[in-house]
Every structure is written in structure tokens, then in C-alpha cells.
Amino acid sequence: MDFDSFFRQATGLETGPYPFQQRFATAPSLPHLVRIPTGLGKTAAVVLGWLWRRRYASEEIRRQTPRRLVYCLPMRVLVEQTRNAVAGWLHNLSLQNELGVHILMGGEEAEDWDIYPERDAILVGTQDMLLSRVLNRGYGMSRFRWPVHFGLLNNGALWVFDEVQLMDVAVATSAQLDGFRRKLGMFEITESIWMSATLDPQWLKTIDFQPSWLGQPLELTHEEKQQSPIARRYDAKKSLQKASSHMGQPEQLAQEIAQAHQAGTLTLAIVNTVERAQAVYEELVALQKKKGGILASDARLVLVHSRFRPHDRQQAMQHLLADPPEAGTIGVTTQVVEAGVDVSAKTLFSELAPWSSLVQRFGRCNRRGEFSGNDAGTVIWIDLPGDADQQKQEKLALPYTLPALKEARKKLNQCQDVSPRSLDSLAVPLHLEVDQVIRLRDFVDLFDTTADLSGNDIDVSRFIRSGEELDVYVFWRDIPAEVFVPDVSQSYAAAPQREELCPVPYRQFRDFAQRHRQDVWRWDTLEERWAAVTTEHIYPGQVFLVRAAAGGYQPGIGWDGKSKRKVAPISSPLALPEAYDQDQPSSAAQWQTLEEHTRTVLDELDRILNELNLAPSLRKILRLAAAWHDVGKAHPVFQQALPDNPPSGSKIWAKAAGNWKRYERKHFRHELASALAVLQRPHASLDDVQDQELSLIAYLVAAHHGKVRLSIRSMPGEAAPPAQSGQPSEQLYARGIWDGDQLPQVVLPGDVSFGPITLSLEPMKLGHGANGEPSWAARMLALRDSQCWGPIRLAYLEALLRAADMRASRVGT
Numbered sequence: 001m002d003f004d005s006f007f008r009q010a011t012g013l014e015t016g017p018y019p020f021q022q023r024f025a026t027a028p029s030l031p032h033l034v035r036i037p038t039g040l041g042k043t044a045a046v047v048l049g050w051l052w053r054r055r056y057a058s059e060e061i062r063r064q065t066p067r068r069l070v071y072c073l074p075m076r077v078l079v080e081q082t083r084n085a086v087a088g089w090l091h092n093l094s095l096q097n098e099l100g101v102h103i104l105m106g107g108e109e110a111e112d113w114d115i116y117p118e119r120d121a122i123l124v125g126t127q128d129m130l131l132s133r134v135l136n137r138g139y140g141m142s143r144f145r146w147p148v149h150f151g152l153l154n155n156g157a158l159w160v161f162d163e164v165q166l167m168d169v170a171v172a173t174s175a176q177l178d179g180f181r182r183k184l185g186m187f188e189i190t191e192s193i194w195m196s197a198t199l200d201p202q203w204l205k206t207i208d209f210q211p212s213w214l215g216q217p218l219e220l221t222h223e224e225k226q227q228s229p230i231a232r233r234y235d236a237k238k239s240l241q242k243a244s245s246h247m248g249q250p251e252q253l254a255q256e257i258a259q260a261h262q263a264g265t266l267t268l269a270i271v272n273t274v275e276r277a278q279a280v281y282e283e284l285v286a287l288q289k290k291k292g293g294i295l296a297s298d299a300r301l302v303l304v305h306s307r308f309r310p311h312d313r314q315q316a317m318q319h320l321l322a323d324p325p326e327a328g329t330i331g332v333t334t335q336v337v338e339a340g341v342d343v344s345a346k347t348l349f350s351e352l353a354p355w356s357s358l359v360q361r362f363g364r365c366n367r368r369g370e371f372s373g374n375d376a377g378t379v380i381w382i383d384l385p386g387d388a389d390q391q392k393q394e395k396l397a398l399p400y401t402l403p404a405l406k407e408a409r410k411k412l413n414q415c416q417d418v419s420p421r422s423l424d425s426l427a428v429p430l431h432l433e434v435d436q437v438i439r440l441r442d443f444v445d446l447f448d449t450t451a452d453l454s455g456n457d458i459d460v461s462r463f464i465r466s467g468e469e470l471d472v473y474v475f476w477r478d479i480p481a482e483v484f485v486p487d488v489s490q491s492y493a494a495a496p497q498r499e500e501l502c503p504v505p506y507r508q509f510r511d512f513a514q515r516h517r518q519d520v521w522r523w524d525t526l527e528e529r530w531a532a533v534t535t536e537h538i539y540p541g542q543v544f545l546v547r548a549a550a551g552g553y554q555p556g557i558g559w560d561g562k563s564k565r566k567v568a569p570i571s572s573p574l575a576l577p578e579a580y581d582q583d584q585p586s587s588a589a590q591w592q593t594l595e596e597h598t599r600t601v602l603d604e605l606d607r608i609l610n611e612l613n614l615a616p617s618l619r620k621i622l623r624l625a626a627a628w629h630d631v632g633k634a635h636p637v638f639q640q641a642l643p644d645n646p647p648s649g650s651k652i653w654a655k656a657a658g659n660w661k662r663y664e665r666k667h668f669r670h671e672l673a674s675a676l677a678v679l680q681r682p683h684a685s686l687d688d689v690q691d692q693e694l695s696l697i698a699y700l701v702a703a704h705h706g707k708v709r710l711s712i713r714s715m716p717g718e719a720a721p722p723a724q725s726g727q728p729s730e731q732l733y734a735r736g737i738w739d740g741d742q743l744p745q746v747v748l749p750g751d752v753s754f755g756p757i758t759l760s761l762e763p764m765k766l767g768h769g770a771n772g773e774p775s776w777a778a779r780m781l782a783l784r785d786s787q788c789w790g791p792i793r794l795a796y797l798e799a800l801l802r803a804a805d806m807r808a809s810r811v812g813t
Contacts (some may be wrong), residue, residue: 001056003049010048010089017045019224025049026057029064030158033217034195037420038363039233039342040220042195046160047071047086047122051099054120063613066158066189071124072131072174074166075336076306076503079103080314083124104129105140105310105498114148115803117156118611127161127170128464128471128503132541134177135438136446136795137460139541140473140501142578143525144706146449148802151795154181156188163339164196164203165356169436172206173463176438179208183440184790187614187797197363197420198356206437225421236369237376238348238362238418246385247351247396250276253382254283257330257349258295260380265346266320267330270361271382272351272399274305274334278557281332299327305334307559309502309570317341337364344368351382354404355411355426362418379418383409436462447784447791448710461506461540470540472509474559475500476548476567484518486530486545492569493530495577496543500570504552504559509544510535512552512561519550526667526716528579583660583670583705586633588809591647592655594633599749600811601626605804618797621693624685625700625801627748630654632673634743634755637665637736652746655809667715668736673759675702677743679773682754695779696789696797703798704805708735710780712764732761 001009003025007017017025020036024045030053036042046069053065073079083103090096102113104125113121123130132139136150154177164171171194178192194204201211225234245252253269257280261267271277281303287295302319320331321343335353337343338360344367350358358381366377384393384405394402411426442463451457461470477492486493504512513520513533521530522537522544530545538544546552551564592600605626609619632638634652643658675698681687686694702708714720714734721731721738732739739761747753763776774782783789 001052003052003056006052006056006093007044007048010092011044012092015229017048018230020218020220021045021049024218025052028061030191030193031216031218032191032193032214033199033201034193035197035199035217035219036195037197037220037234038360039367040230042162043071043082043085044089046193046195048089050158051089051093051095064189066156066191067118067120068152068157069122070130070153070157070159071122072127072159072161073124074127074163074170074339076105076126077304077313077317077336078162078339078341079105079124079126080310081317081341086122086124103498104133105501112806114145114152114799115806117152117799117803118608123153127167128541131170131173131464132460135173135443135460135463136449137457137541140543142706143449143451143457144578147703147706147709147795148799150447151792151797151799154792155186155190155796157190159190159192161192161194162196163360164194165198165354165360166335166339169462169466170464171203172437175204175206175209177443179206180440180443181792183208184444184792185787186792187618188612196356198359208440232369233367234420236366236419237372238365238379239376240412240415240418241378241380242412243349243380243382245382247272247382248276248385250279250283253349254280254287255294256380258284258287258293260347260349260378261295261299261328261330262346263296263299263328264324264326265328266324266343267328267347267349268337268343268345268364269330269332269349270337270351270364271332271334272353274307274558276351277303277305277332277334278560281557284330284332295330296327298325300325300329302329302331303333303556303558304331304336305558306336306503307505309553310499311570312555312558335361337361342367344370346371346377348377348379349382350379352384352405352409352412354400355408357400358408358412359418359423362423363420365418381412435466438463444784444791447795449706450709450711459539459541464540470506471503472506472538472540473501473543474504474509474546474552475502475543476546476553476569478569479519479547479549481549485532486521488529493545496545497570501543502553502559504561506538506540508559508561510538513538513544516546516550519547521545523577525577525579528582586655586809587657587660588655589657590655591653591657592811594630594652594654595747595749597654597808598627598630600808601629601804602749604807605801608800608804612800621696622700622797622801624689625697625704626804627685627750627752628678628697629674629701629704629801629805630670631677631743631746631748632670632675634746635668635670635673635737635741637663637668638670640664652744663736665719665736665738667718669705669708671702671705672708672712672735672737673741673743675699675708676737676759676761676763677757679763680757680760682757683752685750685752692782692786692788695783696794699780699783699794700797700801704802706802710777710784712761712776732764734761734764737761 004016034042050069053061083101086101090099099120100113101122104123129139133149134153136146138146138149161174181190201214205211224230243256245256257269284301287293302316304316304320343364345365348365350361365379371377384396397405475496479492520533522533524531548567548569552561553567554560554563633654641661641663642653642656643660678698678701712734721729721733723729741759743755743757745755766775768774784791
């Protein structure tokens with residue numbers, strides 16, 4: 001199918017694609033920069049262009065086009081809108097059952113895109129959710145699945161950063177990540193595209209990335225700007241006025257908005273902080289309640305910002321995007337509508353903001369050129385109070401800097417009209433405040449997902465967002481007042497679902513938690529319980545359980561830390577968050593022997609590898625890792641934890657149906673036993689494997705649940721082996737494995753049989769052991785720092801094996 005026909009079928013537009021959309025899809029190589037005015041269809045250009053290249057272009061272009069499209073947005077409110085648009089296009093193309101569109105928003109995800117690494121997929125999320133995952137610290141998800149997403153998002157992915165002018169430090173991070181991949185290597189091509197109507201290539205200049213690598217941007221030609229319907233949008237008139245009210249004056253601003261509003265139209269007011277948006281909205285509600293006032297009682301009032309639970313946020317967006325009623329709609333929003341929201345206001349109010357942000361906001365007024373002549377759109381900008389001192393002005397300027405606002409004011413004073421054509425002649429200064437730039441050493445260190453002894457992780461938030469926009473994720477449950485330690489057997493202790501989570505600025509949540517010390521908890525993966533929270537435990541990206549009676553949220557207002565009203569919880573199924581000692585995949589609907597399960601894993605791995613272009617040597621390594629990954633389940637501790645009444649005999653079981661017992665050794669990990677067995681080369685199938693390849697196989701085996709990776713150490717609360725002759729035992733122990741433990745005879749597919757063998761924890765010591773073999777840490781660091789392997793390639797292989805194992809674990813369920 002040619003792209004013109006493909007685009008028409010997908011969108012239902014008889015006019016077909018714009019020329020720039022056609023150029024994106026059919027060019028020999030993808031552009032790295034897309035600089036197109038707002039409202040002309042950049043999202044359609046990229047998504048449908050990528051899809052056409054993957055499905056209908058030449059074989060060479062298909063191979064050059066990554067299999068995963070990762071669409072990164074600055075604001076949450078855009079995520080569902082983008083997903084819905086893409087889902088509609090796929091439905092029109094009859095591809096909805098072949099290609100998944102997945103939202104990465106935190107919480108328990110029902111869509112396991114990551115267990116099908118060989119398939120095409122479209123992933124949509126915010127910079128918080130996506131960049132935290134590509135940095136191996138995924139926000140709002142199980143820590144044990146971090147490496148899988150790290151591997152798949154750094155291999156075989158086309159990253160699209162939309163509206164980069166809103167991404168602050170994430171712009172530098174995205175450029176650095178591109179540079180790291182070039183240096184460290186990858187198994188599947190991964191590229192980046194940056195998009196904005198105000199894009200400056202110099203924004204991407206960092207230590208490890210040069211703008212000269214970007215090539216020419218995709219932008220409108222002079223001829224395109226003259227052609228209808230582009231010209232209609234490009235010339236859409238928007239007169240510019242200055243408001244009489246000032247920033248920080250919600251009552252006066254609400255009065256001015258109500259007076260300027262025209263019946264039957266949309267009036268949009270964009271302010272720079274959630275608190276001011278809430279204040280203006282509440283003043284408008286008060287005005288509407290006054291009988292005979294200036295605001296009609298049946299005018300629709302909508303508040304939109306980023307601090308809502310998903311359902312409330314979606315409902316607010318639906319009301320904003322719906323056709324206005326007879327009395328019209330007034331929407332009060334933050335900068336969440338700057339990017340990608342397809343809304344067109346007759347009257348637009350905007351607080352003073354950096355120029356690049358203002359340009360995006362202007363695009364929400366008379367967006368389609370539907371208002372013209374004397375009835376054109378109107379933009380009214382709101383200045384800082386002139387009589388305020390420097391300190392107050394700097395506070396009102398947040399989250400921006402005062403110099404950036406003053407520079408934008410100079411530009412506004414030069415304008416009478418802010419149509420795209422009028423703005424073309426103005427230079428666009430962007431103050432990209434980058435305090436923290438991730439370095440290659442930082443990135444490599446993040447490959448290790450082991451928490452420190454206090455249970456804390458490296459905080460990557462400084463590389464994702466700056467200022468007050470760093471979030472934690474909060475959900476509310478009905479917990480009785482007399483309960484101070486949530487009972488994990490109760491439904492209120494279940495893992496949060498995506499629709500429950502509300503993003504909250506972490507500094508505001510610290511204040512809230514300080515006032516409600518007995519009403520806030522976080523999940524302790526080692527102790528398998530909801531633990532009380534102190535302020536030092538609160539840092540961006542974490543998830544917290546809050547007692548509903550403590551308040552903090554109102555459906556129409558969103559997060560409100562001062563609210564004492566009880567929050568209505570959203571019902572959730574009973575399933576605890578994942579804990580370190582859990583082996584959920586080992587629980588199945590039917591019993592499977594170790595040999596049966598291993599054969600199924602090998603079959604699933606072959607299905608994956610048949611769709612990938614990996615070298616035969618890599619296929620061999622992966623198949624050996626798959627063959628040996630679960631031999632540690634032969635360990636007596638694992639077998640004794642099986643449900644009672646196995647089907648028959650003294651077989652070694654890998655999967656079982658029924659009620660599992662707790663491991664008799666705390667923090668037992670069967671995969672460590674498997675990896676230690678591999679290092680002993682107990683079978684001829686491992687004899688011809690080179691030493692570094694053996695280290696790689698052992699790593700993949702150990703890491704296949706994400707719980708044993710670069711280091712081996714005993715865990716907090718882990719019991720030492722019993723004392724001998726009244727003296728403390730010097731026997732090594734880690735993750736429930738004791739030095740000298742035995743594995744019985746094991747049979748694997750292909751008539752592979754070995755054992756019994758005695759496990760040695762000599763590798764957990766630093767340096768070389770008594771046998772001259774390198775330690776576990778030395779082996780793993782050599783792999784991580786190797787030019788042949790490295791963190792990106794290692795994580796990709798890890799993701800492939802884990803995908804095969806997870807798929808095999810679902811057989812019969």
C-alpha cells in the first residue's frame with residue numbers, strides 16, 4: 001500500500017497527508033528533528049510514518065526502522081489522548097489485533113508488552129515514566145522488572161520526544177542517552193526524534209551528543225505555507241491584549257475571564273501552577289453561584305491539571321474537548337494543554353511564561369482558523385505585578401525563572417497578532433535550565449539495581465525533571481482508624497492499580513506525610529509489608545498508600561494536601577505488590593517438572609529468536625542459559641515449599657498448583673543456586689564455552705527474575721547457618737543459599753543429566769578464590785564494562801530470556 005492510501009485509510013481524511021507527512025514516511029532515512037507548527041499533525045506524521053515504514057516500505061527501510069515506537073510526552077493529560085488517536089488509526093487499518101498500543105503510566109499493568117520483544121509495539125508515556133525506565137529505575141512499577149524495560153527501551157526503539165520545549169532537563173538527558181547508545185553499542189538499532197514548533201538544535205548539545213549528528217530538520221517549505229489548508233491555520237488571526245489583572249490575583253482574574261467569555265465558545269485560561277489554577281477555578285465557581293451575576297449558571301466550568309487520578313483527569317479532558325454548550329465553556333488549566341491537546345479557544349488567557357511556552361499556548365487559540373475577520377481569536381496575557389518586589393516576582397515566576405519571563409514580555413510588547421505567520425519573524429530564546437547532566441559513568445552505574453543496605457536506590461529524578469515537578473504516586477484505601485500497621489491479608493493492602501494513582505509533588509507530599517505520620521505507608525519488598533514512612537523515605541518515583549480518612553484529594557479539584565475530606569477509594573483486586581521472596585511465576589494451574597518447564601522455555605525462546613536477527617553465537621548462549629536457568633529449583637528448600645500432594649513420585653518440580661509454603665530460609669533465591677551450578681560446568685554442554693561466555697550464561701541465569709544480578713551478598717534479616725560446637729558458623733551464606741548445599745541429580749531436555757553437585761559460595765568473596773577463579777563481582781563487572789557486551793546489550797539478552805520464561809510460565813494457566 002502506498003503511503004497516501006495508507007494515510008487516508010488510517011485517518012479517514014479524503015485530503016490525504018500533508019507533504020511534510022509524506023516526506024517523513026518515504027524518506028530514505030528518518031529525520032532526527034521535526035520543526036512543524038502546532039496543530040498540523042506531527043503525531044500522525046510520526047506514528048503513521050513509522051507504521052508504514054515497518055509494514056509497507058522496502059525491505060531495507062523496514063530493517064532500518066526500529067520495531068518499537070516510544071512516544072514520550074511532557075504531560076500526563078496528553079497520554080490518553082495520544083493513545084486514543086493511535087488506537088483509532090489502527091482500528092481503521094484493521095491492525096488493532098496485530099499491534100499493541102500500551103500506556104506506561106505506573107501501577108499494575110495488565111498489558112505485558114515486554115514479554116513479546118519480537119513484536120512491533122507502540123508505547124506512550126510521560127518523560128517521567130519512560131526516562132525512569134530507560135535509566136533502569138522505572139517509576140511506579142516492580143523494581144524486579146526494571147532491567148527488562150531498560151533492555152527493550154535501549155534496543156530496537158524509535159524514541160519520539162514531542163514538545164521538547166516543555167521537557168527541561170529531560171532534553172539533555174535524551175541527548176545524552178542517544179550518545180551513550182552510540183558509545184556502548186546495542187543489538188537492535190535505536191534512534192531518537194525531537195519535535196517542537198520552536199525547536200533549536202543547540203538545545204541538544206551536550207557532553208556526549210553533538211547537534212551536527214542531527215542532519216536537516218523536517219519543516220514546512222515556503223510553498224507548503226502558502227497552500228490551503230495549511231495556510232488557513234498558518235494565517236489564523238489572534239489579536240493580542242494585556243490583562244488588567246496580574247499573576248497571583250485569582251479573584252480579579254476570574255472576574256476578567258467571566259467578562260471576556262462569549263456564549264457558545266470556549267474560553268481557556270492557562271496559569272503556571274496547580275495552586276493558582278485551583279484558586280482561579282474556585283473563584284469562577286463562586287461567581288457562577290451568584291444569581292444574576294456576570295457568569296451564566298449553565299456555563300461549563302472545567303479544571304485541568306496534572307494532579308488528578310486518571311479517571312478524573314480523563315473526565316475533565318472530555319469536558320474541555322467537547323463542543324461548548326449554549327452558554328459556553330471556560331477551562332482553567334496549567335501548562336498541561338501547551339502540547340498536543342487539540343483544543344481551539346475563541347478567547348485565551350495566559351500568564352506570562354517563557355517565549356517558547358507562550359508560542360505553544362497561542363496554538364490553542366483559533367487553532368484551525370475557524371474565527372476570522374472582526375470575530376478572530378483573542379489572546380490576553382497576564383503580567384507580573386509591577387509593584388511587587390524582586391523576591392515576590394521570583395516566587396510568582398515559578399516554575400520558570402524571572403529573566404525568562406522578562407525576555408518573553410519584551411517579545412509580547414512587540415506583537416499585536418500572534419498567528420504562526422506573525423511569529424515566524426521573531427527569534428525564539430529558550431532558557432533551558434540544566435543543573436544536572438547525566439554522565440556515562442552515572443548511566444553505567446545504574447545498570448546495578450541492588451538497593452543499598454537501607455533499602456534506598458539511586459535517585460534519577462534530577463535527570464528527568466527539575467524544580468517542583470518531581471512526583472511521587474499516591475493511592476487511598478479505607479483503612480480502619482485503629483490500624484497502624486496494614487494487615488497484608490486485607491483487601492486494603494492490595495497492590496495499586498493504574499487508575500488509583502495520583503501524581504503528587506514529592507515536597508508537598510513530604511509535608512502531608514509529616515502531618516499524617518500514622519496514615520502513610522510504603523511497600524517494603526524485603527519484609528513483604530506496608531511500612532511506616534519518614535520524610536527521608538520520600539523521594540520522586542515512589543508509590544505510597546494513604547488512609548482515605550486523612551484526606552488530600554477532591555474529585556473536581558485533584559490533589560489538595562490541605563483538604564481534610566475523606567477520599568473515596570477506587571476498588572482494587574486483592575494482589576499484594578511483588579516481594580523479594582515471592583516466586584509468583586512458579587505458581588501455576590498445573591504441575592510441571594523441571595524438564596517439562598525447561599523444554600517449554602526453550603520453545604518460547606526459539607519463537608522469539610526466529611523473529612530476531614541475532615548471531616548464531618548469541619542464540620547458543622541464550623539457549624544454554626534457558627536450559628540451565630531453573631536447575632536451582634532442585635534445591636531442597638524450593639522443593640519443600642511446594643504445595644502438598646504432588647501428582648506423582650519423587651520428581652523435581654518447577655511449577656505447581658495449590659497453596660505454596662513459605663521458604664524455610666528467608667530470602668531464598670533458586671536462580672542463585674542455578675548460576676552457581678553453571679559456574680562449575682557440571683555437564684559437557686558447557687565444556688567448550690569460553691570463560692567470559694560462561695560468565696554471561698551465569699549472569700543471564702541469575703538475573704532471570706531481576707533479583708540476583710551484579711552482586712551476591714546476604715540480605716538484611718537473613719539468618720546465618722546454625723552454630724557449630726557452640727561457635728558461630730563461618731559458613732558462607734547469601735540469598736538463602738549456604739556454602740556446601742547440594743543439588744540432586746537433575747535431568748534437562750536433550751538427555752542432559754548431571755549431579756549431584758555441591759554448591760560453592762566462593763564466588764561471593766572479593767578477588768580470586770582459592771581455585772584461582774574470579775569472584776562473581778569481578779565476572780559481572782567485566783561483562784558490564786566489556787566493549788563486546790556492556791550494559792545495554794546485557795540487559796537486552798536478559799529481557800529476551802525473561803520474556804521466554806514468563807511466557808512459558810503462563811502455559812496451562
